[in-house]
Amino acid sequence: MFYLFLLIIAGSVFFTFKLKKPALLAVPIGALFVFVLVQIAMVPLGFFETVKFIFSLR
Secondary structure (H helix, E strand, O other), X not given: OHHHHHHHHHHHHHHHHHXXXXXXXXXXXXXXXXXXXXXXXXXXXXXXHHHHHHHHXX
């Protein structure tokens, strides 16, 4: 999984400079957001209960 994120980051930086579109730098952040949502969805509790539990941790 780590290498996949490295590949996404490297590709994003490469295409940002090649295509001159700085908006492509948001792709790794979006990938991390999707990864977090998938990990939350894998928990056997309901979505909102899981989110409440995560934010209640100290």
